[in-house]
Amino acid sequence: MKFDLTEEQLAVRDAARDFAQNELLPGVIERDEHQKFPAEQVKMMGELGFMGMMVDPKYGGSGMDSVSYVLAMEEISKIDASASVCMSVNNSLVCWGLEKYGNEEQKQKYLTRLAKGEIIGAFCLSEPEAGSDATSQRTTAEDKGDYYLLNGTKNWITNGNSASVYIVMAQTDASKAHKGINALIVEKGMEGFVVGKKENKLGIRGSDTHSLMFQDVKVPKANRIGDDGFGFSFAMSTLNGGRIGIASQALGIASGAMELSIAYAKERKAFGKSIAEHQAIQFKLADMATEIEAARLLCLRAAQLKDQKADFSQASAMAKLFASDVAMKTTVEAVQIHGGYGYVKEYHVERLMRDAKITQIYEGTSEIQKIVISRGLLKN
Numbered sequence: 001m002k003f004d005l006t007e008e009q010l011a012v013r014d015a016a017r018d019f020a021q022n023e024l025l026p027g028v029i030e031r032d033e034h035q036k037f038p039a040e041q042v043k044m045m046g047e048l049g050f051m052g053m054m055v056d057p058k059y060g061g062s063g064m065d066s067v068s069y070v071l072a073m074e075e076i077s078k079i080d081a082s083a084s085v086c087m088s089v090n091n092s093l094v095c096w097g098l099e100k101y102g103n104e105e106q107k108q109k110y111l112t113r114l115a116k117g118e119i120i121g122a123f124c125l126s127e128p129e130a131g132s133d134a135t136s137q138r139t140t141a142e143d144k145g146d147y148y149l150l151n152g153t154k155n156w157i158t159n160g161n162s163a164s165v166y167i168v169m170a171q172t173d174a175s176k177a178h179k180g181i182n183a184l185i186v187e188k189g190m191e192g193f194v195v196g197k198k199e200n201k202l203g204i205r206g207s208d209t210h211s212l213m214f215q216d217v218k219v220p221k222a223n224r225i226g227d228d229g230f231g232f233s234f235a236m237s238t239l240n241g242g243r244i245g246i247a248s249q250a251l252g253i254a255s256g257a258m259e260l261s262i263a264y265a266k267e268r269k270a271f272g273k274s275i276a277e278h279q280a281i282q283f284k285l286a287d288m289a290t291e292i293e294a295a296r297l298l299c300l301r302a303a304q305l306k307d308q309k310a311d312f313s314q315a316s317a318m319a320k321l322f323a324s325d326v327a328m329k330t331t332v333e334a335v336q337i338h339g340g341y342g343y344v345k346e347y348h349v350e351r352l353m354r355d356a357k358i359t360q361i362y363e364g365t366s367e368i369q370k371i372v373i374s375r376g377l378l379k380n
């Protein structure tokens, strides 16, 4: 089994690291505090090819593999998880879904600009009463011949205000349960589509999370992805890949917190020596490093399976389940290592701790990942 990264993959990692250090680090504390979306930085990420990393260059993408995507997500998430969730949703849930399941006209019209980062996308599945229980869609898309009449509310939508293109799951035929759900491409500005309130969140505060309202929005039939009733399968299949993105985000939050902890432990003195010379701190660092390495391997393995076009649904669920727990545990310990300094904003670790929590919740809670994993185990 080969674990070596190629020259090209290493170059992507270095480019993401440089970008994160030079462009995301300055201002990250302020953006977090004021809930400011990193618009300029996301634009630069598009120019660098990070917004459509795995998309074929003929549709404006960078034509890279999923392993490179994991590496870039880790580096960007070390510094700014608000920027990386925007990147993850655009890459995994929007671009990947459109490239795999969209028709040629949809790819030309939407994917090309999304992959270049000229515009960004949002994925709209969650509702006030349909989070984990995603088949219970209340948003309706009534079939009116050559268009769908869309009505309902979506909640906690990443890129909710900054997106231009929204992939919206909605129920067309309730008698068919989840097989009656469609995935529709909705454009900002369509009559009856209103961006609702922005959420005031614990973490990833720079990410703009909104509720969305649809009131008699006429969505052309040409904007349906796949056949009639394909929407739920579309969402599940896309989320399998999305979970690699969020697992890598969790990995980056953890490894960022560990890097900060190592640097701080070498500098900070207590009882006549650096705290790094105390075994209590050394053991914390050793645990962090071991768990982070295991999380990294799970992320890379899921990405490798995806690149090999093998079934990666269980692998991505395992990567997300494990990496998000590692992110939470590592960031709590990082704050502990930093002591009083860890509790204030200037040292970054309290933000990473707040950002870590969402990785156990979005794109399927940890409990949902366990459902996906155990169903995979028991199905044969």
Ligand code: CAA
Residues within 6 Å of the ligand: 085, 089, 123, 125, 126, 131, 132, 133, 134, 135, 156, 157, 158, 178, 232, 233, 236, 237, 239, 240, 313, 362, 363, 364, 365, 368, 371, 372
């Ligand atoms: N991959 C592919 N297909 C899947 C799947 C997977 N991981 N999980 C379920 N399916 C398919 C099933 O095979 C089934 O298809 P068929 O009927 O054709 O056989 C269909 O989906 C329905 O599945 P179930 O009968 O198992 O339905 P369920 O209601 O018992 O469970 C669930 C489904 C797995 C719990 C699903 O509802 C789920 O994944 N929930 C979590 C939703 C989620 O992840 N939301 C994240 C929101 S997006 C987000 O967070 C983005 C962001 O902002 C960062």
